[in-house]
Amino acid sequence: CSLAGCSSKLGLHPIWQGPIRIPGGTRQSPIDIRVRDSVFDPHLQPLSITYDPSTCLQIWNNGYAFLVEFDDSTDKSVIRGGPLKNQFKLKQFHFHWGAIDDWGSEHTVDSKVFPAELHLVHWNCCKYASFEEAIMEDNGLAVIAVFLKIGKHHQELQKLIDALPLVKHKDTLTEFKNFDPSCLLPYCPDYWTYFGSLTTPPLSESVTWIIKKRPIQVSPNQLAGFRNLLFTSVGEEEKNMVDNFRPLQPLMNRTVHSNFK
Numbered sequence: 097c098s099l100a101g102c103s104s105k106l107g108l109h110p111i112w113q114g115p116i117r118i119p120g121g122t123r124q125s126p127i128d129i130r131v132r133d134s135v136f137d138p139h140l141q142p143l144s145i146t147y148d149p150s151t152c153l154q155i156w157n158n159g160y161a162f163l164v165e166f167d168d169s170t171d172k173s174v175i176r177g178g179p180l181k182n183q184f185k186l187k188q189f190h191f192h193w194g195a196i197d198d199w200g201s202e203h204t205v206d207s208k209v210f211p212a213e214l215h216l217v218h219w220n221c222c223k224y225a226s227f228e229e230a231i232m233e234d235n236g237l238a239v240i241a242v243f244l245k246i247g248k249h250h251q252e253l254q255k256l257i258d259a260l261p262l263v264k265h266k267d268t269l270t271e272f273k274n275f276d277p278s279c280l281l282p283y284c285p286d287y288w289t290y291f292g293s294l295t296t297p298p299l300s301e302s303v304t305w306i307i308k309k310r311p312i313q314v315s316p317n318q319l320a321g322f323r324n325l326l327f328t329s330v331g332e333e334e335k336n337m338v339d340n341f342r343p344l345q346p347l348m349n350r351t352v353h354s355n356f357k
């Protein structure tokens with residue numbers, strides 16, 4: 097059997113070699129969002145998102161994805177409201193994508209797969225002292241997910257794609273300043289929300305997920321730019337960074353809520 101075949105037979109993820117299922121996990125991510133089963137919650141406040149481009153620091157290839165990282169020593173880039181009881185600080189954003197445009201997202205909507213998915217990762221700065229602490233704690237993180245679909249060229253995203261050759265290999269980093277992630281959000285305020293987990297190790301069940309209903313559009317060439325990244329470090333046999341999404345996880349005893357009817 098191929099390496100991938102063996103690892104999946106052992107219940108290990110073909111890329112991360114970590115568990116596909118967390119033993120005892122009751123709130124794992126990603127999930128399929130069954131629109132008809134989602135429950136409108138009239139008490140959900142509007143989501144308040146304030147991002148300051150001056151907090152944008154760098155891009156880093158961590159061997160799973162490329163992360164755009166932010167200075168979280170201030171509260172200039174924060175979200176609150178929606179399903180959140182506290183203020184959460186933006187720490188990083190990253191994407192998950194496929195080897196081809198037919199798949200790539202982590203969450204699905206009535207089993208529809210998107211070519212890619214953006215995750216804006218925030219941590220609960222009211223309850224915890226750092227991102228590293230919040231990852232492991234209940235209600236520690238809030239992740240806004242935005243689906244990407246193939247369509248028109250995304251002008252601001254191109255600035256990010258032009259920098260990717262500088263972080264081609266795992267553990268490379270480049271300075272990346274004055275990027276406002278608000279440009280990656282759809283205008284439509286509609287979202288689903290549910291309690292879940294990180295989708296890469298340590299897979300901790302610490303995430304309030306906020307999944308935007310409307311996708312943003314990127315061109316085929318732009319998504320192809322993601323696929324030139326490598327999982328591998330300099331000097332290793334090159335493996336293109338593609339299919340860095342986790343398989344769907346069981347919903348178990350959870351309800352997905354929406355802020356729209």
Ligand SMILES: N=Nc1ccc(S(N)(=O)=O)cc1
Pocket residue numbers: 215217231239293294295296297298
């Ligand atoms: N170690 N940090 C992480 C942060 C976010 C995610 S995800 N893919 O769930 O947004 C995974 C790991």
Ligand SMILES: [Zn+2]
Pocket residue numbers: 190191192215295
């Ligand atoms: Zn992610």
